[in-house]
Amino acid sequence: DNWSRIVTELLGRAGITINGPSPSDPQIKHPDFFKRVLQEGSLGLGESYMDGWWECERLDIFFSSVLRAGLESQLPRNVKDTLRVAAARLFNLQSKKRAWIVGKEHYDLGNDLFSRMLDPYMQYSCAYWKEASTLEEAQQAKLRLICEKLQLQPGMRVLDIGCGWGGLAYYMAKNYGVSVVGVTISAEQQKMAQERCHDLDVNILLQDYRELHDQFDRIVSVGMFEHVGPKNYRTYFSVADRNLKPDGIFLLHTIGSKKTDHSVDPWINKYIFPNGCLPSVRQIANASEPHFIVEDWHNFGADYDTTLMAWQSRFLDAWPEIADNYSERFKRMFIYYLNACAGAFRARDIQLWQVVFSHGVEHGLRVAR
Template sequence: MGDAALRLTTLAEELLGAPLPVRIRAWDGTESGPPGAPVLVVRHRRALRRLLWRPGELGLARAWVAGEIDVDGDLYAVLDLLAGIVWERGDDGLAVHPLRDPRLLAAARGLLKLGGALPPPPPPAEEVRRRPGPLHTKRRDKRAISHHYDVGNSFYELVLGPSMVYSCGYWKDGGTLEDAQRDKLDLVCRKLALRDGDRLLDVGCGWGSMAVHAAREYGARVIGVTLSREQAAYARKRIAEEGLTDRIEIRVQDYRDVRDGPYDAISSIGMAEHVGEVRYHEYAEQLLSLLGSGGRLLNHQIARPPERDESSYRLDEFIDRYVFPDGELTPLGRTVTSLETAGFEVRDVESIREHYALTLRRWVANMEGDWRRAVRHSSPGRARVWRLYMAACAVAFERNRIGVNQILAVKSPESGESGMPLRARTWN
């Protein structure tokens, strides 16, 4: 009679020094763990070899992408319960890795017996190998963007829905995903105080949703820039169908190469996460230089909490290897400081953290509702990557492990007349 599940549960609890919060179902059909708890399914013993060679997040991620582990039941509940196993906070508030504890040595012997002493399986094909050299060069950024966004427009149509907006919506009670995305785009336009004939630069324009909304609803003349050729092709087709080619131009261009200012307004929605710490001041100065006097910037960006010791901060290995290569999250305060140092006057900051959790859950539901199509338009591994990353991010936003903020900043003239209303948030 097999006992793999019991042995795995025992190993995990010895390592953690606490009861395992999930139930385990092993490849031999056995189960162990608290009755009624969400079930973590270990389909193949290869998953154990991955954990043996790369304990923690990356080993688990590789096993998930390869289909060697799965969840039977509520994926969000399992991710929430397991979050403290992969990362937790020590007494000093710093991030620690419990799976890099001396107890790992004892657990390793048990994993060897269960998983075998064979070499580690190769990483799934969807994994991006870490590359040497400086981060956030133009060439490297272009490759990173292509990895994430050139997956296929049909795949993104399924996940994102008709709006084709890949950032969080702005939700009202009872609204749909399409309503929330329309309301978010409109909120951005109102914060930027767009008027007929204004020149808008949309940095990281995606599939053209912001450009279309600003031109159609506010009469703006829009330049959208993206590094993704697939996004650009989709956006141009969409713009032509809307009859807006006289008002919108889409370019495959790095934001650092835009030279045709001044613009009345700049929107940067979900793009600054790709800029990187080493380039952020350059990013802020470049956008400032492209604005005319009194021009506004709306910077919509995911943020992480600051660490007490920032030298201890590590990129999320799963996200870095499988989702957003070289992507970096910075604390809100650091972003505001960078914008102010460049010369912007920051006039408003709005946290919309809960809105992103709601959006991500809708995207996951879109995938799960037509899983075969999601796989057909990507690959089994790629679809599993997207499902895991979006569900995990939803939990992270709900638990305040990450946030998202809209920062409204102005290039104030020397006279100090910002053009802002006396009463804040007149756009609400």
């Protein structure tokens, strides 16, 4: 029928064959797959996978091929997708009230899952694979890289905005002798971070970052800016500004979009990160300009591909131990998410940036790599 003809032709442009022999070729199990994908776009593709309507041995290759070929821009724009982009422009989806949603719906999923999938420091963000061969090494390399870029000295006060399960706070306090204040909006994360750091000079607060009025020598924020939202970028940088001492350094670690738009992948928004939005270079530059100078901008997005694939293999290894707590549909959702993201980083469709800001440190900074 026409539906399958259109999808077959579209995927053909990316070198993908429906029911073909390659591990990246999707195997279709349900006749309505084609119609659903064309009518519902990204949401239909993801939900039909969760429903078992298609299989694909190497989803990561499937996604990187689709994105490299630019197919997402050739799919008919779904009315719902268009409305979602309009909503992101008009409304503040990350207002103080709504900001807590992602804490509940994603980060509180369960420590049983995250503690098995992630490294011992529970880093749910990109690792640094420059000289590492295991996930644990790569995450420690990332933590060390951050501390060296921040030029931490014993006795400094450090603010960690969006501190997660406290791995970075622990690492900084333990290895660099600094005192840390961490902020999170996930109750599960706060509890675990407090336990992890109980014998160190670390204070973990369950609150919105916008409530902070203090003075720190250093500020760091890893994997949190993706949840801030374009309406709040200016606020975010003004909060960092007012909390940073005149000679301080601020490091922002965030996933980035290669173009400036408000589009959020509808499937990711619904199932993984409600109210998330990836910033562009321009958006970060515009919002930070009144407050800081950019000392350094480092992109290692290709390392996120490696990180996500490492998480997937650990997730699959751990599944038998945690399967009783989750559904089979959840498993398919999570695998789809890890692979879709890995494919997007591999296609260089999305980036990972560490940006170092200061108020204009005298003599400049020699930034670690």
